[in-house]
Amino acid sequence: MTSNRPPILEVRGLRKSFGHLEVLRGIDLEVLPQELVFIIGPSGSGKSTLLRCCNRLEEPTGGSISIDGVDLMARSTDINAMRRRIGMVFQSFNLYPHMSALGNVALALRRVLGRKRTEAEALALAALARVGLAEKANAYPAELSGGQQQRVAIARALALGPKIMLFDEPTSALDPELVGSVLKVMRELKAGGMTMLVVSHEMRFARDAADRVIFMDHGLIVEEGTPEQIFSGPREVRTQAFIAEIAR
């Protein structure tokens, strides 16, 4: 991790309210190239909202976000062009049930990048191979296990060549025996130099893969540090209470 390179993701003073409810109350965050940053925190702390603001699936109420130096909030920024640079993986996979695994991955390659069908399918197949599912290319989501579905979802984001990938609790909806296959793919992405921002409670994964862990509560970043610092010696009382809670 070298600090002289400009960050891939830079968030400044980010605020988000839903009506009177203030979910994010001024978030500052940087993610450097090839860094894997973990966000933990109790439910309702704003983790998912923060992630969803990073590609403007949620419209921030205030503050700034830039990806790879491009101001995401600027009027002149084409958000759809930026979104393919920002891969997103969801808790509930959100695969398109009426399309095969290959179709899921190829759709945006064709309709966003404008690739021809054969070209898009070749790229999609390569992305599926990267998550170990080339042989499932023609399977429909309903025919795949949760772990396989999530890996297809990762391939769908990966195929567009993102600069950063956002993971919103990618393993929370999985049966315990399927979690490993998804984490393995995420480890490989990390090893391949992908920049990642991950909301998850997989502590063991965080310990050996994360460069940094951020603890959020009530819409603010309470504490951040290395996994060792956060999990073994948190300074803040709220962090201590939360770590004790999830360690049980």
Added chain:
Amino acid sequence: MQALLQQFFDFAIMARALPLLLTGLGQTLVLCLVVIPLGLIGGLLVALTSLARSRAVRWSAAAAIDFFRAIPPLVLLIFVYAGLPFAGIRLSPLAAVAIAFLLNNSSYYGEIYRAGIESVGHGQWDAARSTGLKARQALIYVVLPQAVRNVLPDLISNTVEVVKLTSLASVVALPELLYSADMARSITFNTSPIVLAAGIYLVMLWPIVRLVSRLERRIAS
């Protein structure tokens, strides 16, 4: 008993009326080919309008849907056919039926599409938009195919209703199936042609009704 059979099931009269009724059936099919696609397309536009971001647009769509669902289609048809000439718009029977049915059917089809679109989870939009698809593309490639599949039985059921409603065209002297049968009835002073027309509707629609039941069972399981 004999009189009853003669009045309703006189096969000799049915046979004589059959050519006329088949011509009427042809007109009914032409009507369906005009009215059903118009309703399906109009309904989709209505559904998209009722899901628009602007509140004013949504409310005017809702008001129009309510209005055209509350007003009897027969009244609407007579108004279009007999009322619009006073505004200087003179329509052929077919055009009048097409317009009245477009207004009526779009509301019904629209509500079905809307239910279908709303049945598709928001995660599908999120996933599609997160890959850079525009809202229109997400709708066309991701949401609509699932929405239509979810409400296919309702779309087909409504289409059966529309086919039956085409008999309303008889009031504007469009010689469709019921109009032809009624003409045969008034010539022969016998109700058998009407029974024959009912039989033709039944043969035409029963397989579709069966299909709907099967689709509903498949979706439920």
